[in-house]
């Protein structure tokens with residue numbers, strides 16, 4: 001059995017559209033013919049099933065955690081061919097509800113699911129359980145809206161994920177005391193940012209530089225800007241890219257954007273999956289584009305979209 005690609009969708013701030021984007025990208029993959037499973041890992045505020053018009057899921061992750069039902073057996077039909085759904089219900093990955101052993105068991109089961117793509121919808125915030133689930137993914141995706149508070153939370157989320165991964169890696173090399181000492185005495189080393197810390201560590205020895213090159217160089221986050229209303233909002237993604245590179249030294253991929261469309265809310269309220277009931281909405285095309293870009297690791301062609309006047313056509 002082949003191992004499916006794992007996608008995790010997070011981003012720090014609540015209400016930016018993580019669940020909408022996860023459900024829509026999952027639908028786009030399934031419509032292409034890929035066997036896809038969505039997992040609602042926002043256990044405290046689980047609502048992914050609502051995007052498919054499902055009221056009371058028959059099974060949920062609590063059957064997996066409490067009744068020891070294998071993950072593969074609690075997959076529900078989403079109503080869309082090729083698209084399965086694992087719902088969350090009680091407890092929260094953000095709380096102390098899930099302990100270390102349960103988390104590891106969940107990750108083991110996720111890795112063995114029979115699917116081409118497994119998309120995990122994360123809750124808001126930067127709890128360690130949320131970050132660990134994000135780091136499990138082959139495709140790490142953050143969804144933001146073009147508002148300063150969401151952008152701040154997103155930077156914090158990306159930095160926290162990077163730092164957590166760095167700590168794990170250094171632990172395996174018995175070097176975590178090195179990071180901790182350095183961070184504790186950062187003022188005396190003139191370290192004021194994550195980028196400074198990374199530079200300092202890389203310059204401290206060839207061994208550490210090699211660890212960064214081999215273990216951390218693959219850390220690339222995909223950014224999606226949701227609910228854009230103006231061409232300037234689309235450009236926010238480009239600014240995010242340069243801020244992440246210049247201030248954190250982290251490469252990010254601007255995978256796509258999706259405009260604000262009142263039909264999203266209407267469809268949720270009338271229990272109609274957006275991607276199926278709005279085939280003519282530009283959002284459907286935008287979701288398909290971001291999905292394709294994530295599959296191929298491509299940046300969106302922002303300039304081309306702006307030159308085409310893509311937003312002015314409907315606004």
Ligand SMILES: Nc1ncnc2c1ncn2[C@@H]1O[C@H](COP(=O)(O)OP(=O)(O)OP(=O)(O)O)[C@@H](O)[C@H]1O
Nearest residue numbers: 014015016017018019020124227259260261264265
């Ligand atoms: N592109 C869009 N256009 C219009 N409304 C949208 C769009 N994307 C999301 N919304 C609306 O924003 C609200 C929040 O979306 P969603 O539940 O996907 O966010 P979330 O990030 O998953 O939130 P939480 O952090 O609470 O899990 C929903 O009511 C949804 O209808």
Ligand SMILES: [Mg+2]
Nearest residue numbers: 018019042122
């Ligand atoms: Mg959500």
